[in-house]
Amino acid sequence: MSIVTEEKTVPVTHTATIKAAPIPPAERKARTAELLDRAIHLTGPERDVLIDEVIVINIPVARSLAARYRNRGQSQDELEQVACLALTRAVQAFDPERGDDLLVFAVPSILGELKRHFRSAAWVVRPPRRIQEFRPRLVAAEEDLSQRLGRPASAAELAVELEAPIEEVEEAMSCGDLAHGASLDEPVVADGSPRSELLPTIDPGFEQSEAVAMLGPACRGLKARDRKILRMRFYEQFTQQEIADELGVTQVQVSRLLQRIFTDLRRSIGEDPTSHAA
Numbered sequence: 101m102s103i104v105t106e107e108k109t110v111p112v113t114h115t116a117t118i119k120a121a122p123i124p125p126a127e128r129k130a131r132t133a134e135l136l137d138r139a140i141h142l143t144g145p146e147r148d149v150l151i152d153e154v155i156v157i158n159i160p161v162a163r164s165l166a167a168r169y170r171n172r173g174q175s176q177d178e179l180e181q182v183a184c185l186a187l188t189r190a191v192q193a194f195d196p197e198r199g200d201d202l203l204v205f206a207v208p209s210i211l212g213e214l215k216r217h218f219r220s221a222a223w224v225v226r227p228p229r230r231i232q233e234f235r236p237r238l239v240a241a242e243e244d245l246s247q248r249l250g251r252p253a254s255a256a257e258l259a260v261e262l263e264a265p266i267e268e269v270e271e272a273m274s275c276g277d278l279a280h281g282a283s284l285d286e287p288v289v290a291d292g293s294p295r296s297e298l299l300p301t302i303d304p305g306f307e308q309s310e311a312v313a314m315l316g317p318a319c320r321g322l323k324a325r326d327r328k329i330l331r332m333r334f335y336e337q338f339t340q341q342e343i344a345d346e347l348g349v350t351q352v353q354v355s356r357l358l359q360r361i362f363t364d365l366r367r368s369i370g371e372d373p374t375s376h377a378a
Contacts, residue, residue, distance in 0.1 A: 128157055129201065136196045154191050154202070155184075161203060162187040165210050179214065186213035190243075198247055205247040212239035215275070231272050237262060238272045318368035326361050333358065 123131070132154055139150040162183035170176050190206035199205065216239070241261050245253040255273060259266040319327060332338040332346065340354045347354070 123157060128161075129203070131157060132202050133196070133200050136194065136202065140196055151191055155188055158187055158191070158202065158206065159184060161207070162210055165207065166214065169214055174217070179217070182213055182217045183210050186210040189213075195247075199250055201250070204250055204252075205243060208239075208242045208246045208252065212242060215239075231268070231275060234264070234268065234272050235275060238269065314369050315365060318365050321368060322361065322364065326357070326364070329354070329357055330361060 135150045135154045139147045139154070142150065163180050166176070166179040166183040169179050186209055187206055190209040191202065194202055194205050216235075238258065241258055242253055245257060245261050249257070253261070255266055255269045258264075258273075259269045262269065319330065322330070329343060329347075332343050333340075338346070340358070341351045344351045344354045349357075
């Protein structure tokens, strides 16, 4: 059986075509329970017709769950297809004798399949290998335990079920957020501002402080005349010709003196002077 999420109808294994019209949640739940209760006593094509109808009337739920993952680098059509296929498998595996609400079992299954889709499609940040291997067990336990409890299982309950540390369970549960990168232009829910406006900026004063901390000891190691040349050039803002007049030398000599001082300073702070050669 194939599910085509773009259309209002879903092809099934028999000649009939079932309309995928959304219905109110309470009516959907009651109708789903009724169909599953009838299907459990049937086999063959008659059962298939009822299962197909259960799938179709719950497709809006699958689409709604897929919509949670939009704008994360995957097309909406692809996400809906993944969600509908997960719904189909959940309906076929659901046992009405273990609970009367299909969605308690199906929703974790669909969400787990969507997260697995992102995990297999691309990781922006890859979790540790042990977490990647642990997640399939976690997803299976979530589906089984949620149906037994009649509600979503907590991290503590899953830890007991899997006999694993709760920290590892929580880490594995949070891995879905690693499947996409957040755009800097994406609005933040709190105030609508893009993320880029919330990023810290580098104060130019930090770079100046770092330069002073590095060059201070190096400058103190210079000869008195070299320190005087630096003071005139960079603190008193003398031109090279004015420094030359003050020292009684030529402007070309001042230029060479400055180059030699820069070389001495770079060597003092551990840089390779040749890497800055013109």
